Amino acid sequence: MMKLFQHLKPYRWLVAAVLVLVFFQTLTELYLPTLMSDIVDTGVVMGDTEYIWKVGGVMLLVALGGMICSVGSSLFSAKAASGFGRTLRGKVFGHVSNFSLEEFDKVGTASLITRTTNDITQVQQVLIMMLRMMIMAPMMCIGGIIMAVSKDATLSLTLIVIMPVLALAIFLIARKGLPLFKAIQKKIDRLNLVLREELTGIRVIRAFNRMGHEQKRFDQANQDLTDTAIRVNKIMALMMPLMMLVMNVSSIAIIWFGGLRIDSGHMAVGDLMAFLQYAMQILFSLIMVSMMFVMIPRAQASAVRIREVLDMEPVIKDAASRASAGALKGYVEFDDVTFSYPGAEQPAIQNISFSAKPGEVTAIIGGTGSGKSTLISLIPRFYDAGSGRVMVDGVDVRELSQEELRSKIGFVPQKAVLFTGTIAENIRYGKEDASDEEIRHAAEVAQASEFITEMEQGYESIIAQGGSNVSGGQKQRLSIARALVRGAEVYIFDDSFSALDFKTDAKLRAALKNETRESTVIIVAQRVSTVLDADRIIVLNESRVAGIGTHAELMESCEVYREIVYSQLSEEEIA
Incomplete structure (x- = not known):
């Protein structure tokens, strides 16, 4: 202390x-x-x-x-x-x-x-x-x-008898109570965890009618904390009467x-x-x-x-800024990259090698748990590769400062996250000094301007905590607008179109193509329809690359890709 x-x-x-x-x-x-x-x-x-x-x-x-x-x-x-x-x-x-x-x-x-x-x-x-x-x-x-x-x-001799008695009483009570104080802090952690899960997951809890189960979880954590607090306070409550008696x-x-x-x-x-x-x-x-x-x-x-x-020292250490080695801005390369989560038995991705160039769309597709989101998390250094190199502009991302690296990237996470404030403030989160015109343009490209203008206060409409007053598709479009307003060298879309209908998805991808002509675009997707027009499709299967190529090339050479396509599209659509 x-x-x-x-x-x-x-x-x-x-x-x-x-x-x-x-x-x-x-x-x-x-x-x-x-x-x-x-x-x-x-x-x-x-x-x-x-x-x-x-x-x-x-x-x-x-x-x-x-x-x-x-x-x-x-x-x-x-x-x-x-x-x-x-x-x-x-x-x-x-x-x-x-x-x-x-x-x-x-x-x-x-x-x-x-x-x-x-x-x-x-x-x-x-x-x-x-x-x-x-x-x-x-x-x-x-x-x-x-x-x-x-x-x-002479009368002071009475104090020689009194003081040790009082000191002994204090010692005995404190020895019993102190370990319980330490336990209380851990039980507060547990209560906080349960409460946070219940509040953030309230829609799922209600949808599955699990209020009773969650009430029991909360009551158990709450009772555990209460019992410990009562026990320690009973012990400490002895102190004052004992002192007054002495x-x-x-x-x-x-x-x-x-x-x-x-x-x-x-x-x-x-x-x-x-x-x-x-x-x-x-x-x-x-x-x-x-x-x-x-x-x-x-x-x-x-x-x-x-x-x-x-x-606690962050595993990811910041590096001094370095000039880009290559002439191409936004060039992303994975060189034999392997990564494992701490404590995991198997690597999340293994021996991944590919490159993504400016002016091209690189799509990543694969089954659940194949390592798609893990792979793109290595580009902005949310995690560091265990072996191999992830490079941006020809420089290993570990040799760039985190601020410089992330200033090059417009990132749209898998789970759209919005903050309390106006729509304009949420979009401006991507670029602090963005003008009103830039905000409106980003919203138009992200296909968000239509629903924004229909709102009573337009761009000054308030977003509630967690974006609870807008739909999933609207949240995704606002998250995309927030990334686009940066004017980044690299755009990463982590399954960011999943809540959009096919029509909006198609219009958004068409608008993105015009907006990101000089940038590298990396899209993680579950839908085959989202990746059909990509310049390069990377197919992941069980944490490894199963195939790289265009849609037509992969239909001929990659069995895993064919299985995904046949599971989602009809024969007419494939033709």
Whole structure:
């Protein structure tokens, strides 16, 4: 956790101010019982009213100073902790944004959300407590002991009995509760995962009438977290009654033995009152320490989880920019490429070699699980090839910076993703400085302008979260428009026409041909009709290339392709 506190450097003056204010607040609290003792022993016993007013006024000023210090330390500690939380969240988010898909697969999206929100909040809350208590508690304890001994050394022997009893009680309770705090964080992860799946998959859940099943899943995760939280809170609930019992027994013992000391003439009444307050301050300081011991390990568990994310090095390392080796912009080449997902027994693609040239359409087709989407994920470096080379403009993609490489690519994912905002903002996501004319042109090419203009606010119409207020085909067309507005060297369409009807599909491909004359177009498709006119068709089967050529060539030479064609087209269509 101390490593994370390095992010407090920008707030070091606030932290210093908190420590100074807490120091003076503690001094005021230690001084007040002595002033009260003087009022009783000198003012009340001697009947000196003037002395009572004089010392009483000093007490009020000291109490006012303590209050100002307390308010100031609370304000500054909250500002420092909130700033620390903001900085740390920004650091985690920035680091996670550099992760490859491999790191996301390893940690899990639900866990990353929990670590960025709940875990950082835990550390932030403990930081506030530490800033207030790490100076106050030791000072209060040590100062209280010194002041108590100065009032009556013999009566201080009662503290030698009381303090170990209180410390033992704190230790036993904390030892039982701390492991459960660590378990709670993992159970929050699980609940977050279940909830996220249910909310994002609500249409499928309702379509298959699985609400009851999902309710049971949620109830199970929720109950598991609740049971653990109740169990740990039952244990921690013992702490306060036990502390109060020890403190009350301590008060009785001090008053009992103090009364005997007064009776024998060894102690004044005011000194006993002051001694009792110092004893309470000592015990309260131990309670504060115990609260820190409870909170710190829970925050430590959260800090470890945050450090795991920050210490995780992305598998894909960024490279310095390099000039293109070839004259052709957008030239893509696979040279004997093999790739396996982490932990997989078999490679997802094996020994893939082909090239895609500007001005041509390269189509990739194959059965489910043949490696089509995996293959094109290597071009923008979502993953890195295990062996072989993927080259763009004659340069290995691993030797280009990720920003430079991806600026050359217009990518349309298999699952269309839209963001909350207007239609214009979603299309402009592909090119930040795109003009209104460029946006309209991209939408026209993507066959989206018709349904956009029919909407009440046109291009300023709001897209709901996840694009839930537009159809699947409309989402795909907006995703295509977002890619087209870039004016990229390479366009990758990962099964991006699957939700379109045949008429719209044909019109879109015709418009694309005119728009992408100088660019390389790579299309992954399930439909044979989508790839018929491609300049080059790559057929994948069981992670390997089964054939490369035009439709006519493959119909003669590739059995796998023929099977796909015959399964989708009639004899008249094939002819």
